[in-house]
Amino acid sequence: MNINITAVDYDGLIPNNVGLGQDLRVKHALEKWHPGYINWWNDMGPEGFQESLVYLRTAISVDPKGWAKFDYVRMPEYRWGVLLAPQHEGRKIPFGMHKGEDAWQEVPGEYRAMLRRLIVIQGDTEPASVEQQRYLGKTAPSLYDMRNLFQVNVEEGRHLWAMVYLLQKYFGTDGREEAEALLQRRSGHADTPRMLGAFNEKTPDWLSFFMFTYFTDRDGKMQLEALAQSGFDPLSRTCRFMLTEEAHHMFVGETGISRIIQRTCELMKEHKTDDVRAIGAIDLPTMQKYLNFHFSVSLDLFGQEASTNAANYYTQGVKGRFLETRIDDDHLLTGAAYEIETVEDGRIVKKSVPALQALNERLRQDYIDDCARGVLRWNKMIEKAGIAFEMKLPHRGFDRRIGGFAGARVSPDGRVLSEAEWKANESKWLPTSEDRAYVTSLMGPAVIEPGKFANWIAPPARGINGQPGDFEYVRFN
Ligand code: BYC
Numbered sequence: 001m002n003i004n005i006t007a008v009d010y011d012g013l014i015p016n017n018v019g020l021g022q023d024l025r026v027k028h029a030l031e032k033w034h035p036g037y038i039n040w041w042n043d044m045g046p047e048g049f050q051e052s053l054v055y056l057r058t059a060i061s062v063d064p065k066g067w068a069k070f071d072y073v074r075m076p077e078y079r080w081g082v083l084l085a086p087q088h089e090g091r092k093i094p095f096g097m098h099k100g101e102d103a104w105q106e107v108p109g110e111y112r113a114m115l116r117r118l119i120v121i122q123g124d125t126e127p128a129s130v131e132q133q134r135y136l137g138k139t140a141p142s143l144y145d146m147r148n149l150f151q152v153n154v155e156e157g158r159h160l161w162a163m164v165y166l167l168q169k170y171f172g173t174d175g176r177e178e179a180e181a182l183l184q185r186r187s188g189h190a191d192t193p194r195m196l197g198a199f200n201e202k203t204p205d206w207l208s209f210f211m212f213t214y215f216t217d218r219d220g221k222m223q224l225e226a227l228a229q230s231g232f233d234p235l236s237r238t239c240r241f242m243l244t245e246e247a248h249h250m251f252v253g254e255t256g257i258s259r260i261i262q263r264t265c266e267l268m269k270e271h272k273t274d275d276v277r278a279i280g281a282i283d284l285p286t287m288q289k290y291l292n293f294h295f296s297v298s299l300d301l302f303g304q305e306a307s308t309n310a311a312n313y314y315t316q317g318v319k320g321r322f323l324e325t326r327i328d329d330d331h332l333l334t335g336a337a338y339e340i341e342t343v344e345d346g347r348i349v350k351k352s353v354p355a356l357q358a359l360n361e362r363l364r365q366d367y368i369d370d371c372a373r374g375v376l377r378w379n380k381m382i383e384k385a386g387i388a389f390e391m392k393l394p395h396r397g398f399d400r401r402i403g404g405f406a407g408a409r410v411s412p413d414g415r416v417l418s419e420a421e422w423k424a425n426e427s428k429w430l431p432t433s434e435d436r437a438y439v440t441s442l443m444g445p446a447v448i449e450p451g452k453f454a455n456w457i458a459p460p461a462r463g464i465n466g467q468p469g470d471f472e473y474v475r476f477n
Helices: 024-044 109-132 143-170 172-184 206-228 233-270 284-300 308-315 359-384 419-429 433-442
Strands: 053-059 068-074 337-344 347-354
Touching (some): 024 172, 053 233, 109 172, 143 172, 233 284, 233 359, 284 359, 284 433, 337 359
Antiparallel strands (some): 053 068
């Protein structure tokens, strides 16, 4: 049963449904953090569009039946707020050594460092992605896409607020320092980079953006799902509401890639050619290479295949599995085993390891299954267009930097290669500088006429919030 669908208080500086009005210590701490956040947004948020009016969705409730409103907003004036999903009365910790005990409403002292670390890592990815996507507005293929980019950006900003609230409310001085540090690190910076690999890569073009929102935001989904199981109830509730917003980000990725594929297939048929670069579209093999890159970088985000960190998170009730409560087992995993793949003596071998240590790998597998669904849909479109090409997820060992495959050379179809074989084929599997230059060359100045789209992408099937095709999603000042 749900209780406490607390109405969202929109009167103060920080919209919230956590009773900030009565929690003056945290309210003041967040109000103190706010100017630094706005400075960060103005410095690192979408460049060139801070004065534009953008048709944005703002969360105004946490009721699944109607939680958002749409209106024109200047991004620096977006109402970033602190919103937690409703508390489940009598919620019990669903796994680990505390299974069956009441979920914690305060941080248990012994798990404080662990929880803080997870919240900081999660928080760090949110501003990182805004930084990565900072220049994309200037080359948006339509007003519709530009609006979607900005929607994703402001919601990543809200997700940073969500983590900062937890830090300020539950972690005292350390939390305050971590909240400050989240505004100091910068994606790709040589001295103060963001914490995880993928968040220091560039997102220089819209094909990369759609791949990022499909593959990397989906890591976000899986990690948030795992944290939503947490015994620390405020973290669970925060993540549950973030997942509502996250769905749109993956929609942007999946439909963005679909629309590029659709346009490419149309042009291939119309011009009876595979050489769509000559007519200003993105060829399917180039899309496959971008897919390979973003998929493998995102696989790294799950950490080591065998991880004692992951085992501890689970045993101590801090981070669960994807859909934990729907899994039919003992939710303790003490004697259980799980099979992982790794490279040994130049071969990929399967190894049985304690299931508790393999939780990163298990989540990675859930992620791979989830990724595969979109690929299936893209392939159906290609097949329907009568074109003989199949998009594929590369092998999990392909081009990895973290875990048992790091350092090995693995082909997309899962063969361990010599360095010479890798070098001879790398340009077929990963975007080359020429590929990147070509894709960049398509990213002309933003298409700002309502209802018009760049040549390389098809229009969407429907507008945002039921708006017509020529809707003016962004108004410039
Ligand atoms: N890059 O035992 P391991 C999102 C480190 S995305 C750099 O496997 P663990 C979003 C690791 O920190 C979701 N370092 O670690 C998407 C550890 O360091 P220490 C973000 C890495 O803890 C799009 C060491 O290697 N949320 O929301 O089991 C847009 C040993 O590794 C990496 C989370 O990630 C890497 N890729 O697993 C916006 C959830 N991988 O302790 C937003 C919170 C590992 O030796 N994080 N290392 O210094 C976690 O659950 C875990 O920390 C990880 C790593 C899954 C990331």
